[in-house]
Amino acid sequence: MDPLVLRALSKPTLAHTDPQFVETFKEALENLKKVFMTKHEVFVIAGSGTLALEIGIANIVEPGDKILNIVVGYFGDYFARMSKAHGAATKVLEAPWGKCVKPNQVKEALEEDDYKAVTVTHVDTSTGVINSIKEIGQIVKKNSDAFYIVDTVCSLGGIEVRVDDWNIDACVSGSQKCIGVPPGLALLSTNDRVLNLLENRKTPVGFWYGDLKNWLPVMRDPSKYFATPAVNMTYALSESLKAILAEGLEQRFMRHHIIAEAFRAALDALNVRLVAERECAADTLTAAFYPENVEDTAFRSEMRKHGVVVAATIGPIKGKGFRVGHMGNVSENDILSTIGAIEQALTHLAYKFSLGAGLAAAQDKLVSL
Numbered sequence: 115m116d117p118l119v120l121r122a123l124s125k126p127t128l129a130h131t132d133p134q135f136v137e138t139f140k141e142a143l144e145n146l147k148k149v150f151m152t153k154h155e156v157f158v159i160a161g162s163g164t165l166a167l168e169i170g171i172a173n174i175v176e177p178g179d180k181i182l183n184i185v186v187g188y189f190g191d192y193f194a195r196m197s198k199a200h201g202a203a204t205k206v207l208e209a210p211w212g213k214c215v216k217p218n219q220v221k222e223a224l225e226e227d228d229y230k231a232v233t234v235t236h237v238d239t240s241t242g243v244i245n246s247i248k249e250i251g252q253i254v255k256k257n258s259d260a261f262y263i264v265d266t267v268c269s270l271g272g273i274e275v276r277v278d279d280w281n282i283d284a285c286v287s288g289s290q291k292c293i294g295v296p297p298g299l300a301l302l303s304t305n306d307r308v309l310n311l312l313e314n315r316k317t318p319v320g321f322w323y324g325d326l327k328n329w330l331p332v333m334r335d336p337s338k339y340f341a342t343p344a345v346n347m348t349y350a351l352s353e354s355l356k357a358i359l360a361e362g363l364e365q366r367f368m369r370h371h372i373i374a375e376a377f378r379a380a381l382d383a384l385n386v387r388l389v390a391e392r393e394c395a396a397d398t399l400t401a402a403f404y405p406e407n408v409e410d411t412a413f414r415s416e417m418r419k420h421g422v423v424v425a426a427t428i429g430p431i432k433g434k435g436f437r438v439g440h441m442g443n444v445s446e447n448d449i450l451s452t453i454g455a456i457e458q459a460l461t462h463l464a465y466k467f468s469l470g471a472g473l474a475a476a477q478d479k480l481v482s483l
């Protein structure tokens with residue numbers, strides 16, 4: 115976390131009706147629009163990223179609607195499960211873990227049936243796979259009237275997401291990844307198509323806290339009340355969004371790209387294989403398979419000794435690899451020290467490679483990009 119963000123969390127908690135807080139909230143919403151690259155509505159609601167996903171589904175889906183869920187990992191499946199929970203008839207278009215779904219596959223699926231909505235995860239955090247949400251958005255618009263719902267929990271603020279240009283009807287995200295704020299805020303954008311739908315639904319939204327019609331007046335005028343906003347988290351969001359825009363979105367995306375390229379070069383040099391196919395490896399997170407005879411718990415505890423926490427892989431690749439998040443306020447130094455720790459951990463676990471090869475490859479990338 116940027117120290118400014120942490121300091122904002124410890125500021126005195128004002129009443130949510132206090133004009134100073136109302137101003138901060140308004141400013142955060144305006145800046146969030148810039149990050150989503152939308153001129154339409156944005157929402158900041160207390161809850162985690164999952165809440166944002168479910169709000170997207172609950173407001174758009176009605177019982178019996180047909181939904182096409184594009185699934186490339188653990189979080190894509192969240193959308194499928196939520197769609198079912200809200201009464202939809204779901205059709206899953208799935209790619210094996212490590213692969214992305216090709217826009218052409220989406221076109222074929224849309225030719226087979228009429229869908230009320232299409233859901234897709236931009237970057238699935240379980241695999242580090244990125245889907246081409248721009249191209250898929252063009253196909254959804256050209257070939258159907260479906261609402262396009264995109265999960266950008268692991269990309270917004272780190273990889274380009276252009277809500278208006280890419281025909282995204284509901285873009286759902288969270289505070290704790292590239293946005294650089296602790297977990298606890300659901301972030302969402304919607305456009306006029308969604309607002310029209312809300313006026314014309316046959317059934318009420320079956321989720322009162324998440325009914326966007328309850329939140330809309332507050333997001334348009336934060337002095338209004340529906341449910342108490344997370345005041346200090348809103349301060350933190352406001353600070354972080356200012357820092358993101360001060361860095362510049364293009365600049366920020368490039369920083370993420372350079373660091374990801376350096377990390378991928380290091381893993382190549384160590385002969386450590388990525389989970390994601392190279393053409394769909396995300397710039398915010400990398401999952402990699404362990405070399406033979408490297409055991410998960412031993413590797414991660416060696417990493418901890420060097421002060422680096424990496425996540426385990428989950429689902430069908432549980433125990434077979436590790437995941438490194440390189441997003442938000444990540445720096446070149448962070449990635450180099452992580453690569454150094456990986457080299458040390460692998461050496462302790464008797465994996466044979468030329469010590470320093472990963473660091474050299476990463477530094478080569480950093481100086482050349």
Ligand SMILES: Cc1ncc(COP(=O)(O)O)c(C=O)c1O
Pocket residue numbers: 162163164165167189192235237238239265266267268288297
């Ligand atoms: C891509 C993606 N979608 C959804 C979620 C769910 O978000 P949360 O854990 O904040 O509820 C996550 C969490 O890591 C995620 O990475």
